[in-house]
Structure formats: structure tokens, C-alpha cells
Amino acid sequence: xxxxxxxxxxxxxxxxxxxxxxxxxxxxxxxxxxxxxxxxxxxxxxxxxxxxxxxxxxxxxxxxxxxxxxxxxxxxxxxxxxxxxxxxxxxxxxxxxxxxxxxxxx
Amino acid sequence: xxxxxxxxxxxxxxxxxxxxxxxxxxxxxxxxxxxxxxxxxxxxxxxxxxxxxxxxxxxxxxxxxxxxxxxxxxxxxxxxxxxxxxxxxxxxxxxxxxxxxxxxxxxxxxxxxxxxxxxxxxxxxxxxxxxxxxxxxxxxxxxxxxxxxxxxxxxxxxxxxxxxxxxxxxxxxxxxxxxxxxxxxxxxxxxxxxxxxxxxxxxxxxxxxxxxxxxxxxxxxxxxxxxxxxxxxxxxxxxxxxxxxxxxxxxxxxxxxxxxxxxxxxxxxxxxxxxxxxxxxxxxxxxxxxxxxxxxxxxxxxxxxxxxxxxxxxxxxxxxxxxxxxxxxxxxxxxxxxxxxxxxxxxxxxxxxxxxxxxxxxxxxxxxxxxxxxxxxxxxxxxxxxxxxxxxxxxxxxxxxxxxxxxxxxxxxxxxxxxxxxxxxxxxxxxxxxxxxxxxxxxxxxxxxxxxxxxxxxxxxxxxxxxxxxxxxxxxxxxxxxxxxxxxxxxxxxxxxxxxxxxxxxxxxxxxxxxxxxxxxxxxxxxxxxxxxxxxxxxxxxxxxxxxxxxxxxxxxxxxxxxxxxxxxxxxxxxxxxxxxxxxxxxxxxxxxxxxxxxxxxxxxxxxxxxxxxxxxxxxxxxxxxxxxxxxxxxxxxxxxxxxxxxxxxxxxxxxxxxxxxxxxxxxxxxxxxxxxxxxxxxxxxxxxxxxxxxxxxxxxxxxxxxxxxxxxxxxxxxxxxxxxxxxxxxxxxxxxxxxxxxxxxxxxxxxxxxxxxxxxxxxxxxxxxxxxxxxxxxxxxxxxxxxxxxxxxxxxxxxxxxxxxxxxxxxxxxxxxxxxxxxxxxxxxxxxxxxxxxxxxxxxxxxxxxxxxxxxxxxxxxxxxxxxxxxxxx
Numbered sequence: 001x002x003x004x005x006x007x008x009x010x011x012x013x014x015x016x017x018x019x020x021x022x023x024x025x026x027x028x029x030x031x032x033x034x035x036x037x038x039x040x041x042x043x044x045x046x047x048x049x050x051x052x053x054x055x056x057x058x059x060x061x062x063x064x065x066x067x068x069x070x071x072x073x074x075x076x077x078x079x080x081x082x083x084x085x086x087x088x089x090x091x092x093x094x095x096x097x098x099x100x101x102x103x104x105x106x
Numbered sequence: 107x108x109x110x111x112x113x114x115x116x117x118x119x120x121x122x123x124x125x126x127x128x129x130x131x132x133x134x135x136x137x138x139x140x141x142x143x144x145x146x147x148x149x150x151x152x153x154x155x156x157x158x159x160x161x162x163x164x165x166x167x168x169x170x171x172x173x174x175x176x177x178x179x180x181x182x183x184x185x186x187x188x189x190x191x192x193x194x195x196x197x198x199x200x201x202x203x204x205x206x207x208x209x210x211x212x213x214x215x216x217x218x219x220x221x222x223x224x225x226x227x228x229x230x231x232x233x234x235x236x237x238x239x240x241x242x243x244x245x246x247x248x249x250x251x252x253x254x255x256x257x258x259x260x261x262x263x264x265x266x267x268x269x270x271x272x273x274x275x276x277x278x279x280x281x282x283x284x285x286x287x288x289x290x291x292x293x294x295x296x297x298x299x300x301x302x303x304x305x306x307x308x309x310x311x312x313x314x315x316x317x318x319x320x321x322x323x324x325x326x327x328x329x330x331x332x333x334x335x336x337x338x339x340x341x342x343x344x345x346x347x348x349x350x351x352x353x354x355x356x357x358x359x360x361x362x363x364x365x366x367x368x369x370x371x372x373x374x375x376x377x378x379x380x381x382x383x384x385x386x387x388x389x390x391x392x393x394x395x396x397x398x399x400x401x402x403x404x405x406x407x408x409x410x411x412x413x414x415x416x417x418x419x420x421x422x423x424x425x426x427x428x429x430x431x432x433x434x435x436x437x438x439x440x441x442x443x444x445x446x447x448x449x450x451x452x453x454x455x456x457x458x459x460x461x462x463x464x465x466x467x468x469x470x471x472x473x474x475x476x477x478x479x480x481x482x483x484x485x486x487x488x489x490x491x492x493x494x495x496x497x498x499x500x501x502x503x504x505x506x507x508x509x510x511x512x513x514x515x516x517x518x519x520x521x522x523x524x525x526x527x528x529x530x531x532x533x534x535x536x537x538x539x540x541x542x543x544x545x546x547x548x549x550x551x552x553x554x555x556x557x558x559x560x561x562x563x564x565x566x567x568x569x570x571x572x573x574x575x576x577x578x579x580x581x582x583x584x585x586x587x588x589x590x591x592x593x594x595x596x597x598x599x600x601x602x603x604x605x606x607x608x609x610x611x612x613x614x615x616x617x618x619x620x621x622x623x624x625x626x627x628x629x630x631x632x633x634x635x636x637x638x639x640x641x642x643x644x645x646x647x648x649x650x651x652x653x654x655x656x657x658x659x660x661x662x663x664x665x666x667x668x669x670x671x672x673x674x675x676x677x678x679x680x681x682x683x684x685x686x687x688x689x690x691x692x693x694x695x696x697x698x699x700x701x702x703x704x705x706x707x708x709x710x711x712x713x714x715x716x717x718x719x720x721x722x723x724x725x726x727x728x729x730x731x732x733x734x735x736x737x738x739x740x741x742x743x744x745x746x747x748x749x750x751x752x753x754x755x756x757x758x759x760x761x762x763x764x765x766x767x768x769x770x771x772x773x774x775x776x777x778x779x780x781x782x783x784x785x786x787x788x789x790x791x792x793x794x795x796x797x798x799x800x801x802x803x804x805x806x807x808x809x810x811x812x813x814x815x816x817x818x819x820x821x822x823x824x825x826x827x828x829x830x831x832x833x834x835x836x837x838x839x840x841x842x843x844x845x846x847x848x849x850x851x852x853x854x855x856x857x858x859x860x861x862x863x864x865x866x867x868x869x870x871x872x873x874x875x876x877x878x879x880x881x882x883x884x885x886x887x888x889x890x891x892x893x894x895x896x897x898x899x900x901x902x903x904x905x906x907x908x909x910x911x912x913x914x915x916x917x918x919x920x921x922x923x924x925x926x927x928x929x930x931x932x933x934x935x936x937x938x939x940x941x942x943x944x945x946x947x948x949x950x951x952x953x954x955x956x957x958x959x960x961x962x963x964x965x966x967x968x969x970x971x972x973x974x975x976x977x978x979x980x981x
Binding site: 023024039040045046063064067068070071072074075076077079080081083084091092093094095096098099100101102103104105 | 367368385419454477482
């Protein structure tokens with residue numbers, strides 16, 4: 001795996017957070033989350049995001065590797081900025097409410 | 107001042123007081139110019155004056171036009187009531203206004219929120235085009251509630267406006283709630299020229315925005331008409347596209363949208379960077395001052411991260427020994443001591459420059475209990491097993507001789523972590539209260555391995571447990587592990603092979619044979635089983651030859667010859683050497699000569715045969731005087747001076763293959779060194795390695811060094827292996843080079859996934875766990891970070907070692923300072939060497955300072971191993 005690949009997961013990143021699964025998620029749940037995320041970020045549209053998702057899944061699909069990653073993913077020495085989501089331009093879905101509020105604002 | 111301002115804005119009086127149509131036209135132009143500038147109030151005043159003087163229908167039309175613009179202006183400023191009152195007034199006063207201000211009436215209706223009144227005229231088939239355009243324009247400019255339009259009772263359900271509004275409402279929900287397909291954005295119900303066209307562009311812009319297709323998003327934004335309702339979102343969306351919120355152009359709802367969608371990341375990022383910078387200074391006041399702003403920014407932008415941030419700050423503060431109360435005050439209270447906290451704390455201890463394995467294990471135990479309580483994993487789950495293995499691995503880093511002391515000291519002084527739970531919520535305290543501090547299982551690798559293997563019995567875990575147990579002086583521990591392994595994984599032949607080997611070592615050959623038979627039943631084709639069968643028969647034959655029971659050895663040799671694996675590669679030469687030994691014991695010179703010839707033929711020459719036969723005979727307990735006579739006279743290494751290294755390498759590789767130690771005769775060394783120096787490429791890497799390792803066994807470092815030099819010249823995948831050989835061959839005083847070679851070998855091994863080599867490198871760096879680390883080992887292991895190398899560093903080490911083909915000849919004299927030291931201190935300073943070994947005062951001072959620091963560090967390490975953090979340091 002290339003170190004310089006755009007979508008690589010940082011040592012202190014939790015692959016569960018990338019896939020958006022709970023700490024106690026099982027195989028089925030992880031696979032479902034992976035497929036959902038890939039659907040959301042297909043490689044032709046967002047290559048970097050796709051690679052991160054794939055890497056996260058590769059780690060989580062092996063139960064022992066998954067368990068070890070769960071233990072070692074915490075990095076107390078990591079910059080506090082790294083607590084923020086890794087994607088710089090994160091765009092959260094909010095539902096229509098905040099958008100309509102702008103339209104209705106006088 | 108206000109009056110002055112008003113006066114300034116009042117238009118100048120008309121130039122003429124006559125009802126001259128020309129003048130009216132020219133002054134009407136002034137009114138329209140004012141309207142174009144947006145000065146509607148002034149325009150109305152001027153138009154009124156003109157009409158007062160002229161009193162013609164044209165002047166009235168001018169006044170009504172000005173009033174119309176004024177009413178629209180009031181509507182734009184949300185002064186709907188004022189606009190409506192003015193409209194009524196104008197209608198009453200000017201008869202022509204009723205017709206010309208009909209469109210404004212619609213706009214006023216839409217502003218009052220009476221959507222039904224606005225759209226109802228659309229049901230009229232006779233509706234004029236102008237009025238339709240006015241209504242549609244009003245919809246475009248005023249309707250903010252698309253769902254209200256979709257449900258508008260004034261229009262039939264299948265009216266294109268309602269259908270389109272419904273589709274837009276659903277699309278808006280979709281694009282703002284999650285990713286959508288391109289099909290969802292087609293919206294064929296919406297006409298490009300209809301009143302809802304800006305909404306369609308808006309929906310598409312939002313979809314592109316979430317897909318990070320910023321160019322397409324901007325293109326859609328540009329298509330939104332500036333006076334439409336949808337255009338109100340354009341500034342906010344552009345701010346989100348460029349991720350800037352600091353130009354002050356956005357208002358409340360827009361700011362809220364930007365924060366919710368992108369989070370106020372910049373402010374939070376800056377606050378966190380400031381806090382990181384403060385931590386880097388290690389200055390208490392700076393850190394404390396930076397904590398509170400970071401927490402506040404996080405609470406605004408990312409409230410869900412506040413607790414995580416507090417836990418990270420707590421751990422960082424613990425490591426810097428900051429005052430608890432002040433940090434807690436800045437954090438706004440103690441951090442939650444949940445599984446996340448304990449994991450972070452444990453990682454902090456184990457990754458610190460002075461890892462304290464017992465403390466880290468106790469913290470992992472806290473984590474385990476909280477993780478189970480919080481549902482991270484089951485108590486009997488695979489994750490728990492992985493954790494036990496990890497804890498055992500941490501303890502393995504402590505030299506065995508020190509582990510027992512560390513365990514004892516920890517158990518005597520550990521007060522528990524009750525202090526941490528004082529300010530915690532009941533759910534956290536409940537987990538703590540269930541715990542008893544008397545169970546220190548986590549300090550004992552054997553117990554940890556047993557737990558791990560019970561929860562998740564798999565080969566790797568048992569292998570690690572067995573590796574651990576094999577280092578115990580009592581061989582029974584390893585046997586117990588192998589038996590557990592065999593019980594848990596009865597189809598794995600590895601534990602049986604270990605039990606076989608163990609039985610063989612203590613002379614229980616029948617038992618060993620029994621284990622081998624079991625392994626053969628499981629997997630007779632397994633290369634390890636095949637090899638074990640060969641090795642066991644060889645061991646039995648050697649044992650019988652040691653006892654001079656040649657008739658029994660003959661049986662084993664016959665059995666060996668029946669094994670297909672005994673006929674592979676150079677192994678027939680080994681069997682022939684065994685037969686030669688048998689003949690020697692019997693005193694059968696003729697037979698011995700025949701077997702020697704056979705060995706010589708297989709190995710390609712007499713030198714390899716001499717080494718092989720001699721080494722096998724020594725393994726069988728014969729003295730050199732007893733068998734030397736049976737070696738061919740007049741044949742020696744001198745006859746093969748140019749191929750001696752190849753012969754020795756080949757013979758040594760055979761010895762390694764058969765697990766029999768081959769010893770290179772001392773008087774061959776000079777010729778070997780000469781040949782390795784001049785013809786390094788004649789040997790295979792495997793043979794060079796065997797030669798080097800054989801030399802190391804006899805502590806012939808120069809020969810091993812020459813073998814490593816020849817191996818390094820060959821390059822390729824075996825470079826890592828020869829770097830490791832080089833590390834072992836180097837003189838002790840070359841400890842820095844040695845450490846660099848080990849690190850480079852480990853790094854290369856890691857990259858080539860050769861975990862055996864990595865394991866050997868780690869073991870070599872540790873100095874072997876079976877012996878106490880000496881000063882040189884301590885120097886080599888003092889900087890753990892040096893064990894990791896970049897590609898450039900590895901290349902540099904390789905280049906240097908390849909160029910250093912000559913064995914280091916210089917051994918500097920030991921230095922003794924004015925104070926007594928336990929260890930010898932060696933210089934490795936080129937300047938000092940050049941100074942004819944005379945250390946300057948500065949050298950001595952520097953050396954003493956280094957020594958004092960090293961001693962203090964070692965003392966801290968020793969102390970740390972049996973101490974735990976002070977309660978005052980805890981959060």
C-alpha cells in the first residue's frame with residue numbers, strides 16, 4: 001500500500017469512524033456500512049474518499065486485525081486538530097430545515 | 107442634520123411652471139432617472155409636483171408609475187402594511203391607478219402570505235398574459251415555502267405548479283439529507299422558463315455541492331435569477347464553497363446554515379492549533395489559557411467532540427504533570443473516565459519514551475472492564491483475546507530477570523484507580539466498584555496467553571505463548587503450552603512436532619516417535635512434518651552412533667534412505683557421512699573410504715567431504731584423533747584453494763539443513779578470507795549465510811564479516827539477512843554501526859514481510875532475553891526510535907556497509923574517568939582517534955555528562971518499572 005496515496009488512513013484514525021459504524025458493529029453491519037459508503041463515494045466521483053473507505057474496510061473485515069486496530073487507533077500524542085474529521089471540506093447533510101430558513105429569512 | 111440631509115435629497119423644483127408638454131416630457135425623464143437609481147421617494151415627490159402643475163392624464167400616469175415603484179420598494183423592505191395602505195390611497199386618488207397597479211396588487215397579496223389569493227387567478231383561462239407573467243414573477247420572487255405551494259388548495263392537485271412544487275419539495279429533502287442519483291435531479295416537471303426554474307437550479311446546486319462537484323455547483327448558482335427567492339441561498343453556498351465565513355456578508359440563518367453544514371471548522375481548527383502549540387511549549391500558563399477557548403469553540407462547532415477533546419487534553423496534561431484542579435477548571439469539569447479514556451491513557455503510557463509495561467497493563471485492564479460494560483465487545487470475545495495478547499506483548503519487553511521484580515513491586519504498591527472515579531457519573535463508578543485490585547493476572551504473561559488462547563484459540567496466539575514458554579528454564583512449561591495447543595486445535599500438527607522435539611531432547615525417543623506418527627496422520631505431506639521425520643531419524647542414528655550401537659544405527663540409516671525427503675538436494679551426502687562414521691566406529695577403513703568418496707562426489711569435492719564427515723563424526727562423539735586417520739591422506743583444502751569457500755559454504759548449508767553444527771577448521775580461515783575477498787560471487791547466498799553463521803558459532807567474526815561482505819555485494823532479497831549477519835560480526839566497540847545494521851535489516855524485513863528476520867533483529871537488538879543486557883546492549887537499545895528507518899536511511903546504511911568490505915581492525919583502548927564506573931566506556935569519535943587517543947578536557951567533560959545522564963535515565967527506568975503515577979497526577 002502506497003504511503004503517499006491520497007486516501008490512506010492515518011495511524012490514529014479509527015476505521016470504524018470512517019465507515020460510520022459503532023464500536024461493537026459485527027461483520028454484517030460493517031459490510032453493509034462499507035457498501036453504503038462506496039455507493040455514496042464511488043471511485044469515479046471521489047477517488048480519495050473511496051480509497052479511505054476501502055482501506056477502512058480492509059482493516060475491519062479481519063476480526064483480529066479489527067480488534068487490534070480498535071486497541072491501537074487511539075493516539076494521545078496526535079495533534080488535537082486530528083480529532084476533527086479528516087476530510088478538510090466535510091459537508092454534513094442537515095435536511096432541508098436550515099436551507100429553507102435562509103430562504104424565509106427577511 | 108437629518109433635516110439638512112432631507113433637504114439635500116429633495117429634488118429641485120421644476121424648471122418651468124407652464125403646462126408645457128415638452129417640459130413635462132423632459133421632467134418625466136428626471137422622474138424615471140430617479141426611479142432607476144432606486145430613489146423612489148424623491149421620484150414620487152417630483153412626479154406629484156409635475157402633476158400638480160400639469161394636471162394632465164400623462165402627468166397622472168407619471169405619478170402612478172412613481173407610486174408603483176414606491177410600493178414595490180416598500181414591499182422589498184418588507185413594509186407590506188405600508189405598501190398596502192399606499193396602494194389603497196393611490197387607487198382612491200387616481201382613477202387610472204386601478205388598471206395600471208393591478209400587478210402590484212398581486213405582489214402585495216403574495217407578501218401578505220395569502221398564497222391562495224396570489225395563485226387563484228391562474229385558474230382563469232381568460233387570464234391576460236401580462237397578469238400571468240406578474241403572478242409568476244411574484245411566485246418566483248416571493249414564495250419561500252415550496253411545500254405550501256405544493257398543497258395550495260386554490261389550484262387543482264394536478265396543476266403544473268403544484269406538481270412541480272411537490273417534486274421540488276421532495277428533491278430538496280433528498281439532496282439535503284443524503285447522496286442522490288443523477289436521475290433524481292432531472293425534475294422534468296419543472297420548466298426552464300417557469301416560476302420554479304430557480305428552485306430547480308438551487309436543488310441541483312445543492313446536490314453538486316454535497317458531491318464536492320464545486321464547478322457544477324457554481325454553474326447552477328449562476329443560473330439562479332438574482333431577484334428570485336432561491337438567490338437568497340447563493341451567498342451562503344458560495345461561502346461554503348470557498349470555506350470562508352469571515353467576510354461579514356452573511357446573516358443569521360445563512361451563518362447558521364454554513365456552520366451546520368461545514369461546521370465552524372476554521373475557528374475550532376485555529377483554537378485546537380493554538381492549544382497544540384501551547385502544549386508544545388510545555389508552559390503551564392499557556393496551556394491552561396488555551397484550553398478554555400478550544401473547549402468553547404468545540405462546543406459551538408462540534409458539540410459531539412467536546413468530551414473527546416477533554417479526554418485528550420486530560421491525558422496530555424497528565425503527561426506534563428499539570429495541576430489537576432486548574433486543568434479541570436479550564437475544561438469545565440473532569441473528563442469522563444470511560445473506555446475511550448482508559449484506552450487513550452494506556453496508549454499514552456505504552457508509547458511514551460519510557461514505557462511502563464505493568465502500569466500500561468493495569469490501564470488496559472481498566473479499559474477492558476469499561477469496554478465490556480459499554481458494549482464495545484464481549485468479555486469472552488475475540489477483542490478481549492486480542493487485548494490479552496497485546497498486554498502479554500508489553501510485558502515481554504521487560505527483560506525476564508526484571509519482570510519478577512516489577513511484578514512484585516507493582517503488587518505491593520499499586521493503590522488502584524479509585525481517585526479517578528470520584529467525580530464520575532454513577533454508570534462509570536459502577537464499573538469501577540465491581541473491580542477488585544487483588545487480581546493482578548495482567549502482570550503475568552503466562553496467564554494472559556492462557557486467557558487469550560482460551561477465548562480465541564488460534565495458531566498465532568499459541569505460537570506466541572509457546573515462544574514465551576520456551577524461554578522458561580523449565581521445559582515443562584512449554585510442553586504444557588503445546589499440550590493445551592494440541593487440545594484446542596487437534597488438527598494442527600505444530601504442537602505435536604514441538605512435543606516430539608521436546609521428547610527427543612530428553613531422550614524419550616519412543617514418545618517422540620509417537621508424536622511424530624500422530625503428526626504424520628494429520629498431515630504426512632506437510633513439509634515441517636516431513637522434515638521432522640527426517641530429523642528424528644537422524645537424531646536417533648546419531649544417538650546410537652554416540653553409544654557405538656552401529657547395528658541400531660544401520661537400521662535408522664536404512665529407514666532414512668527409504669524417506670524421499672532424505673534424497674533431496676545434498677542430503678544423501680549427509681547419510682553417506684553417517685555411514686562413514688559407522689564404518690569408522692567399526693574400524694572398517696575400506697568401507698569408510700567408499701563412503702567418503704560418495705560424500706565427496708555429492709558435494710563436489712574433498713574439502714566439503716572432509717568438513718562434512720569430520721563434523722558428523724564430532725556430532726557422534728568421536729574425537730578428531732580417532733577419525734582423522736580415516737580421512738583420505740594427502741587431500742586438503744589447499745588442493746581446492748580457489749573453491750574452498752564454495753565447498754565450506756555448501757557443507758555448512760547442509761549442516762544447517764540437518765540441524766547439525768558444522769565447525770570450520772581453524773587453519774582453513776586464511777584461505778577462506780582470501781577467497782571471499784577476491785571471488786565473492788562464487789557462492790550462493792544460502793551458502794554464504796551458512797558459512798557466516800558457522801563462523802559466528804566459533805566466534806570467528808572476521809570470517810563472518812567477510813561472508814556478510816560477499817553476501818551484501820550480491821544484493822537482492824538477501825541483503826537484509828546479510829546486514830543482520832554483519833551486525834553480529836561487527837566488533838563490540840562498533841555498537842553504533844551494529845545498531846544501524848540491525849535497524850536497517852529489521853526495516854527491510856518489515857517491507858519484505860519477512861517476520862522471521864524482523865523477529866531475529868528485534869531479539870538481537872534486545873541482546874537476547876535469556877541474558878542480562880550489558881552496557882553495549884543498553885547503548886544500542888537506549889533510543890527506541892532509532893529502530894525505525896526511512897528509505898533514505900536504509901539506503902545509506904546499505905551503501906556504507908557494502909563499501910566497508912574490510913573487517914574493522916582498530917579497537918580503541920578503554921577509557922576510565924576519574925570516577926569508578928561499572929562498565930568500560932569506548933570512544934567512537936573520529937576526532938578523538940585522530941588526536942592519538944588523547945582525550946581533551948572537553949571530551950572528558952562531555953563524556954561524563956553523557957554518562958551521568960545515561961545513569962539517571964537508567965535509574966528512572968528502573969524506578970519507573972516498579973512505580974505507578976502519583977495520585978496527584980491523575981485526572
